[in-house]
Amino acid sequence: MSAFCQHRKNCLKCSTGVPVYLSFVLIVLYGMPEAQGVWPMPQKMSQSSESYLLNPQGFTFQYANDSVAQPGCSVLDEAFRRYFTLIFPGYNGGNARGDLFAVVVNVQSGECDGYPDENSTENYYLLVSAGLGFLKAETVWGALRGLETFSQLVEQDDYDTYYVKETEIVDFPRFPFRGILLDTSRHFLPLPAIMETLDAMAYNKFNVFHWHIVDDPSFPYESYSFPDLSDKGAFHRFTHVYTQSDVQKVISYARLLGIRVMPEFDSPGHTLSWGKGQPDLLTPCYRGKVPSGSFGPVNPILNSSYEFMVRLLKEVSTVFPDSYIHLGGDEVSFTCWKSNPQVRSFMEKMGFGGDFTKLEAFYIENLVNITAALNKTSVLWQDAFDHHENIPNNTVLLVWRGTPPKYHWEMSQMTKAGYRVLLTAPWYLNHISYGQDWRDAYNVRPLNFTGTDEQKKLVIGGEVCMWGEYVDATNLMARLWPRGSAAAERLWSDEEQTSNLSKAYTRLSNFRCRMVRRGIRAEPVYVGYCKHEYKGL
């Protein structure tokens, strides 16, 4: 600590861990150079031209004496190991010794063994000075974000010497929910592909893995309540399933990166694969007066359907610790329901007339209630709201349709009705086009809709969707990165500071090379090169 305090002038009680905001403000006012190296851009950052050599042999991470988290804190112990390798990618275990440098971490709450959740703060304060990095955060999750930032401050010069500039950062996310959706139903993604995505998410400060785990084409989730679902609904019952142990591995791995895992069991549509292992679940479609042999959405008129969903969701709520469960609810086709005479007479009995959106809403409301009884928050695609404005108010809605002004209008309506909202419409990054389409993802203005400040606060974030029609482990990483990074910055950083595309281009190109150096197959932004090209073919 003393080295640091000797070096800086306005050092206030740094040894006790109180952030030196005073000095920070002064530095910002003097207009110090802009952050080049950190993506997504921190909220407030200043750097001087002073730089310090880092030597792997003399480098360490430490817990501050007054940190609540101390050695044994799983999240940070693991992070120290991980970031040592990320900071010194060329480290060969040599024995040279040199300048000492310690990153001292001070965490104010000690939830080392819990899971990040919707209320986890990710704020951190980082000060880099001679011989010392000082990182302070309320939670271990904030500390993880700060460690990531620190790792990105470290550069290598032309002699491959590591160095870091004198830096001061106050940082926090613009939105608390910053997600990536992977679709493991249209193509099965082997665990390493998921883990690698989680790694890259952490580099980009994403914090929610939205696991669209099942859908029409396959049901790879191995349910212990209903083993037939994957036995019969997966592409292959052994090679193309996520066992309970796999799911636990993903959740544990994500936890260590400060990433929540939000499962989606989309119904009543998108459930074709469910029907294979749960025979009476889906609505039999009719051709005229006889069943056609094909099936539609979950049958909403049978008690057994709800009994099944209660058991399944109960299992899901136990397996996945996150407080959010995504219930889907999108793109329900009414054709099959309309064809089925039992469904039609149920409609009559319920007084729904010919309005099948009412039947859809009836189903959804039942599921939201089941989920609420399990103490979980329901997340739904926008369709539920579009068809039925009275879904329970605690629901979180995902806006996925259209381009501006359409999705802005939708967000305005939803927040006016008091719902929390997530935006994904402009971030369907499975869609591709030739050229620098990261710019479209970057140019998004999530809050540019008509509404009060209170309404804006109901936008809790957004997510990138990587639907699987044309995506599997062969092309996932290159399709997702660095285009996903554009969304990452929009979701984390201050919009005004990050509205210049050409500045972003330079920073993104650099950051992309950093990801490549870390083994992430992030595709090039444009013509050029990385000092260390991708070689892991």
Add this chain to the structure above:
Amino acid sequence: MSAFCQHRKNCLKCSTGVPVYLSFVLIVLYGMPEAQGVWPMPQKMSQSSESYLLNPQGFTFQYANDSVAQPGCSVLDEAFRRYFTLIFPGYNGGNARGDLFAVVVNVQSGECDGYPDENSTENYYLLVSAGLGFLKAETVWGALRGLETFSQLVEQDDYDTYYVKETEIVDFPRFPFRGILLDTSRHFLPLPAIMETLDAMAYNKFNVFHWHIVDDPSFPYESYSFPDLSDKGAFHRFTHVYTQSDVQKVISYARLLGIRVMPEFDSPGHTLSWGKGQPDLLTPCYRGKVPSGSFGPVNPILNSSYEFMVRLLKEVSTVFPDSYIHLGGDEVSFTCWKSNPQVRSFMEKMGFGGDFTKLEAFYIENLVNITAALNKTSVLWQDAFDHHENIPNNTVLLVWRGTPPKYHWEMSQMTKAGYRVLLTAPWYLNHISYGQDWRDAYNVRPLNFTGTDEQKKLVIGGEVCMWGEYVDATNLMARLWPRGSAAAERLWSDEEQTSNLSKAYTRLSNFRCRMVRRGIRAEPVYVGYCKHEYKGL
């Protein structure tokens, strides 16, 4: 041999290696099942439902007694090793023994140590019967194509047992030139990325690697005549160059796969990086009466430019054994030439008036003559022809602009003028769009232009271009495969037999899984799965 002869009825002198065309015709007439497993589709193929187990321990490749190629033939010795692994991807070296199976190879000419060239025939005949595969080809290059086909006939059943069906194939390429262009200037591609592309090319029966090795952004080719070109023009003189040894590795590797390496040194445009290591090569651009400090195309008015090109092309013609050298000649901007007073007075002296296409043609003609004196065939982008119909007649022209009917019209004009033509316009596969855009590459009809049979014969093939603006080793394979496979089938197979998209879809999906199994990061065609998913992250 005897096992085979006992098994088949119409076996005519098979032990002496004469193809049994008679039996083949009969089988085709009886409408035996269509080839599912081989991509690109062989010209003539019949299969029965009879299938034979293959056991790695009992499997071997042999040279036929009357084959001109015998043990020691480098191309085939290496191919036997390679295909053993490709045929038995799950082989774990166990010791079980089982049914014997030999693939007996009979090659009629013995050029085992040469290079494939424009006249190499690739015809082969393959007969698979009980205990025996019989492969006959005029050249080792044809034998390689046959081995690839045989490897694709081998399937694994649900017990992972290998088997092959009784099959008879007569095959030959529709076009002799089937190329892939890689651009190593806009992004540097490490050698493994090039080698892996060559592997996949062989799986797809491509036979020319068009190495667009240098361009504006960088000059990675290490010239021994002009070492400054890469020392100063590469992204990095050590990490981002192809040394002479690297180039030899690529050429040798390609040779063993029956792939020609056609180098491109594009000039007079696209040479910005050349100027860094060869100061007086490029035209100084002028702003008004003074040089602006920027540079344009190669300076076509200086003897020194041609002296340089003579030395460079002489080196290139020695380093690259192929008879083709691609001289570029595309997209020459006249702005800089127009601005330069010396160029303008040269134009006057030569009587070119204000027509800068004449100056361009003057330059190109000089280069074609230099190349001819080196006993090489010049290849040029279509621009040279568009601007100057009298380029030397032995030149090969690459059609790269437009969509039908434009490129068909161009091909019609070129072949009418007697030039040999290659088509690439519809196969710029660096361009991407969402969805199954392999269909566009597949739907190409190269010969659908107005012209005589003689004109059609002048179309010697085509190539897939993978320009590097947005492509490097991170995304090359997924962007190129299996979309490139669509072009491969159009260039190898009979067009009528391969005009049905939905049949092609099924076959391509299977073939893509086969490539994935072989470690090629070929992206999915659509929703579904491979028995063995890509795991090599």
